[in-house]
Amino acid sequence: MSHHQSGEDVVDLAIVGAGINGLAIARDAAARGLRVVVVDRADAGSGTSATSSRLIHGGLKYLERYDFTLVHESVRERHLLFRNAPHLVRDYPMLIPFYAGNSRPGPLLRLGVAVFDALAAGRGRGRGRGVSNRRMAMRWPHLEQKGLRGGVLFNDAQVPWAERLCIELLLDARHLGARLLTHTTVTGLLRSGDRVTGIRTRENRSGHEREIRAHLTVNAAGPWIDRVLDGQIVSKRLNGGTKGSHLIVDPFPGAPSTCIFFEAAADRRPIFVLPWEGRYMLGSTDLTYEGDLDEVVTDQSEIDYLLAETNRIFPGAGLTPDDVVYTVAGVRPLPYAADVTDNAKISRGHTVLDHGPAHPGLFSIIGGKLTTHRALAEDVTDAALKALGRAPRRCTTRTRPLPGADTSDYAAFREEFMHGSPLSAAQRGRLLDIYGVRARRVLALAEEDPALLDVVDEESGAVAAEVVLAVNEEGAATLGDILLRRTLIGLGSDMGRGAAPRCARIAAPHLGWDEHRVQEEIAAYDEELRPFRPRSLRTPAAPESQERSML
Incomplete structure (x- = not known):
C-alpha cells in the first residue's frame, strides 16, 4: 500500500x-x-496466547463467582471446538482432591460439579463423579494421603498446542x-x-x-x-492484567496421568499439575503485575511457590529448581479494576x-x-x-471447521493416515496432532524432495518438510516463528537449540537468507528464549553425538 x-x-x-x-x-x-x-x-x-494453561475449559472456576453466563458460553465453545478442531482438542479429565482445611469444602465442590454438568447438558464430555478415599488411594497412590477427604473427577478439555x-x-x-x-x-x-x-x-x-x-x-x-x-487518544486505563507463570518439568516420581486441580496451602489459590505432551506444566500464579509487559519472566519466588506446592501434594516428587526445563510467563488481558484484593474475582469475560x-x-x-x-x-x-452501517450477516464460524479438520470424517482420516508410509507411527501421530489433515501437505512436500523426510530434531521426530511448510504456507518469517509456533520443536527439552542451525539453513533459500542472516537468526532465537529461563541456556549444551534418540 x-x-x-x-x-x-x-x-x-x-x-x-x-x-x-x-x-x-x-x-x-x-x-x-x-x-x-x-x-x-x-x-x-x-x-x-502462547502462555496459557492450554485448557479449553468449561469454566468450573467461574461458578465460584456465580458467572453462569461465562460457564454456559465456555461449555458451548468447548463443544464447538471438539467439532471444528478435533485434531487440536483432547478430552482431559481433572481430579480435584479434597483435604481437611481447604477453604472450599468437598460437598460444595461436588455441588459445583453437579451444577456444571447440568449447565453442560448435552454438551458435556461425560459426567463428573465423586471419588472415595479408597478409590483415590488405588488410582492416585502418590497423592498426599494425610487429611485427604476424597475428591471429584470431572471431564474438561485441553488444547496441547495452543x-x-x-x-x-x-x-x-x-x-x-x-x-x-x-x-x-x-x-x-x-x-x-x-x-x-x-x-x-x-x-x-x-x-x-x-x-x-x-x-x-x-x-x-x-x-x-x-x-x-x-498518546493517541484519551482513555481511562482498560487493562488490569495479572501475571500467570507455569513451570515445565519432566515426569517426576509419582507424577499423575490425570490433571490434578488443587488448592495451594500458601494462598488458597486453585492451581494445577497438568500432564502435557510427555511433560508436566505446574501452574499457574495469578499476581498483580505493573512491570514491563515486554519483559514478563517467571521470578524465583513463583518457581519456589509452584515447586513447594507440587512437592507438598506429591510427597515423593522431590522437585528442585534444577528440574525446571523452562518456565512460561504471560499477562492475562483482564479488565482494569482499582483496589482489587483478590485477582481471582476479576471477571474473565470480554x-x-x-x-x-x-x-x-x-x-x-x-x-x-x-x-x-x-x-x-x-x-x-x-x-x-x-x-460500519452494513446489513447484518450471519456468522458461519460455529459450523466452519478449521483447516486441519477440513474433512467429512476426521476419525477415518486419522485411521488411514496412521497406516501409510514412510514415517514411524510416532512421527505420524505427531504430524496429525499438529497439522490435522494438513499433515498430507508435509508428505506432499517430501514426495517432491525426499531429502525433506530427514529428521531435524531427534526428540520430536520433526522432519525438514515441516520447516518448508512453515515458511511457504504458514506465514513464518523468523527462526522463532518456525520453532516455537509452527513445528513446536522449540517446546522440547532443549527448546530447539540443537535443531536451530539445521532448521535455519533449511529455511534460508525459501526466505532469501544468506549465511550472515542465518547466524543472526540463530542468535536472535537464543535471545527470544531468554525469558523462558530454559535449562539449556543455564547449562552448557551437550555435544550432538550424545543426544539420545527419543523416538
Missing part, C-alpha cells in the same frame, strides 16, 4: 494484534465479507481474504478530527513505514491495549468497547480467553457490521 491511497484502498477493519482474539476476529469478519488487515509487531499467537490453534485461525482468515502483517509495529493511529481512520505501521526489519486506512480500527492487543492508545462518540471508528477489546475466542470474534464482528 502506498502513502497516496485512492478511496478504494480503505479496508473495513484494521486489527491491531494477531493473538487468538485478533486472528479469530479477522477470520469471522473476512468470512462475512469484510476487507481485513491484521498487524502484529511480533508473530501470530506469540504473546499471551500455538497451532492460532496458526489455523491465521490460515483460515488468509484463505477468506484477510491480510496479515507480522513483525510490523503499529506506531500510531490515523485521525481525521476525532474520528480514527486507520493505523500507522513500521516493518521491524526494513523500517518501511506505511499508513493503512480503515473504516474501523480494532485494538485487540491483549494486555497491550492501553499502550496502543497511549467486552467490546466502542470509543465513539468521542473517537468514532475505534474499538478496543477487553478481556477474552483461549476457550471463548470464537464467541468474542462473533460479538466483535456483529458490532463492527453495525458500526
Whole structure:
C-alpha cells in the first residue's frame, strides 16, 4: 500500500494484534465479507496466547463467582471446538482432591460439579463423579494421603498446542481474504478530527513505514491495549492484567496421568499439575503485575511457590529448581479494576468497547480467553457490521471447521493416515496432532524432495518438510516463528537449540537468507528464549553425538 491511497484502498477493519482474539476476529469478519488487515509487531499467537494453561475449559472456576453466563458460553465453545478442531482438542479429565482445611469444602465442590454438568447438558464430555478415599488411594497412590477427604473427577478439555490453534485461525482468515502483517509495529493511529481512520505501521526489519486506512480500527492487543492508545487518544486505563507463570518439568516420581486441580496451602489459590505432551506444566500464579509487559519472566519466588506446592501434594516428587526445563510467563488481558484484593474475582469475560462518540471508528477489546475466542470474534464482528452501517450477516464460524479438520470424517482420516508410509507411527501421530489433515501437505512436500523426510530434531521426530511448510504456507518469517509456533520443536527439552542451525539453513533459500542472516537468526532465537529461563541456556549444551534418540 502506498502513502497516496485512492478511496478504494480503505479496508473495513484494521486489527491491531494477531493473538487468538485478533486472528479469530479477522477470520469471522473476512468470512462475512469484510476487507481485513491484521498487524502484529511480533508473530501470530506469540504473546499471551502462547502462555496459557492450554485448557479449553468449561469454566468450573467461574461458578465460584456465580458467572453462569461465562460457564454456559465456555461449555458451548468447548463443544464447538471438539467439532471444528478435533485434531487440536483432547478430552482431559481433572481430579480435584479434597483435604481437611481447604477453604472450599468437598460437598460444595461436588455441588459445583453437579451444577456444571447440568449447565453442560448435552454438551458435556461425560459426567463428573465423586471419588472415595479408597478409590483415590488405588488410582492416585502418590497423592498426599494425610487429611485427604476424597475428591471429584470431572471431564474438561485441553488444547496441547495452543500455538497451532492460532496458526489455523491465521490460515483460515488468509484463505477468506484477510491480510496479515507480522513483525510490523503499529506506531500510531490515523485521525481525521476525532474520528480514527486507520493505523500507522513500521516493518521491524526494513523500517518501511506505511499508513493503512480503515473504516474501523480494532485494538485487540491483549494486555497491550492501553499502550496502543497511549498518546493517541484519551482513555481511562482498560487493562488490569495479572501475571500467570507455569513451570515445565519432566515426569517426576509419582507424577499423575490425570490433571490434578488443587488448592495451594500458601494462598488458597486453585492451581494445577497438568500432564502435557510427555511433560508436566505446574501452574499457574495469578499476581498483580505493573512491570514491563515486554519483559514478563517467571521470578524465583513463583518457581519456589509452584515447586513447594507440587512437592507438598506429591510427597515423593522431590522437585528442585534444577528440574525446571523452562518456565512460561504471560499477562492475562483482564479488565482494569482499582483496589482489587483478590485477582481471582476479576471477571474473565470480554467486552467490546466502542470509543465513539468521542473517537468514532475505534474499538478496543477487553478481556477474552483461549476457550471463548470464537464467541468474542462473533460479538466483535456483529458490532463492527453495525458500526460500519452494513446489513447484518450471519456468522458461519460455529459450523466452519478449521483447516486441519477440513474433512467429512476426521476419525477415518486419522485411521488411514496412521497406516501409510514412510514415517514411524510416532512421527505420524505427531504430524496429525499438529497439522490435522494438513499433515498430507508435509508428505506432499517430501514426495517432491525426499531429502525433506530427514529428521531435524531427534526428540520430536520433526522432519525438514515441516520447516518448508512453515515458511511457504504458514506465514513464518523468523527462526522463532518456525520453532516455537509452527513445528513446536522449540517446546522440547532443549527448546530447539540443537535443531536451530539445521532448521535455519533449511529455511534460508525459501526466505532469501544468506549465511550472515542465518547466524543472526540463530542468535536472535537464543535471545527470544531468554525469558523462558530454559535449562539449556543455564547449562552448557551437550555435544550432538550424545543426544539420545527419543523416538
